[in-house]
Amino acid sequence: xxxxxxxxxxxCTASMEKRWLVCMILLPFFLACSHQERMDDENAVYYWxxxxxxxxxxxxxxxxxxxxxxxxxxxxxxxxxxATELKPIATIVFVDTVPQDLEIIPTVYITEACxxxxxxxxxxxxxERVVKMNETNDVHNVKEIQIxxxxxxxxxxGYYEFLAEVREEARKHAMGLSTTIRLHQLSMPVPPVDYGxxxxxxxxxxxxxxxRNPILDLRDVEPYLRYLGSYQLKLAAAYPVFSxxxxxxxMNLVHEVSADEILKVKAAVENExxxxxxxxxxxxxxxxxxxxxxxxxxxxFYRH
Numbered sequence: 001x002x003x004x005x006x007x008x009x010x011x012c013t014a015s016m017e018k019r020w021l022v023c024m025i026l027l028p029f030f031l032a033c034s035h036q037e038r039m040d041d042e043n044a045v046y047y048w049x050x051x052x053x054x055x056x057x058x059x060x061x062x063x064x065x066x067x068x069x070x071x072x073x074x075x076x077x078x079x080x081x082x083a084t085e086l087k088p089i090a091t092i093v094f095v096d097t098v099p100q101d102l103e104i105i106p107t108v109y110i111t112e113a114c115x116x117x118x119x120x121x122x123x124x125x126x127x128e129r130v131v132k133m134n135e136t137n138d139v140h141n142v143k144e145i146q147i148x149x150x151x152x153x154x155x156x157x158g159y160y161e162f163l164a165e166v167r168e169e170a171r172k173h174a175m176g177l178s179t180t181i182r183l184h185q186l187s188m189p190v191p192p193v194d195y196g197x198x199x200x201x202x203x204x205x206x207x208x209x210x211x212r213n214p215i216l217d218l219r220d221v222e223p224y225l226r227y228l229g230s231y232q233l234k235l236a237a238a239y240p241v242f243s244x245x246x247x248x249x250x251m252n253l254v255h256e257v258s259a260d261e262i263l264k265v266k267a268a269v270e271n272e273x274x275x276x277x278x279x280x281x282x283x284x285x286x287x288x289x290x291x292x293x294x295x296x297x298x299x300x301f302y303r304h
Contacts, residue, residue, distance in 0.1 A: 042279050044236070047072040052093070070102055070104055075108060088129065102141075103142075106133070106145050108146070110149045111149070147179045148179070148180040163192050167194075178195050180238075191233070196233050197238050200239055200240075215240050216265060228269065236279035237277075243289075259297045
């Protein structure tokens, strides 16, 4: 399936030599600027829980930092135990009503294992399920869907074909499509979506916890910075404000990222691609995560 097509029409009807000359002159300009259509200035958050319920601190956080978009995980798609069928799990339950002034972006996480199964009909099922959930729970003003998947070089083609189908189905309901982009995916061709959210977290190897923070460390981000300038897709940037607790060889480990480290990474990313200072997301909205940093720090995270 051919996903991408040549966007440049024939710009000259003169001789072949003149057409070639004009193309050679304009090509560097197009390559340098094609991704420069930046995102709007906006603050957003991910919501990654199985119940939609906002306490007073979370509501105050949304108001204080002028958050108008919430990327809300609706459900996951996984393979069954026999790896023969795809199924949705962990569907969110809306306990509270969604504030009318919030734009919800339904987000669906798909495991990479799913991409090695038949995806026939999956795009339609996902979009129809999202639309039904919106209607059932009075979630209005939905303008797009986001798909989240840690695809690889091997599964990229199948995933992109799947995204093209989701985009077509979403358009039938006047919705756009975005996807997450992990750092290792920056070296691949861009997916067929309206824009991507660059996930700048979970960057390290959990086995090397004594050397580097597996949630975020500038040294793990630096090798990928060189791809940012030439990546031909509009991007927003997402940073971690969560902690990670796990047991490793009978040791209880808690990983948190210092504000200084997040801001160092943010500065390095924006230095390579200025566009990434405009649309900023934090992962994720939660009472404990809000208490992890002070007001001045959150203002720095959201500084455009």
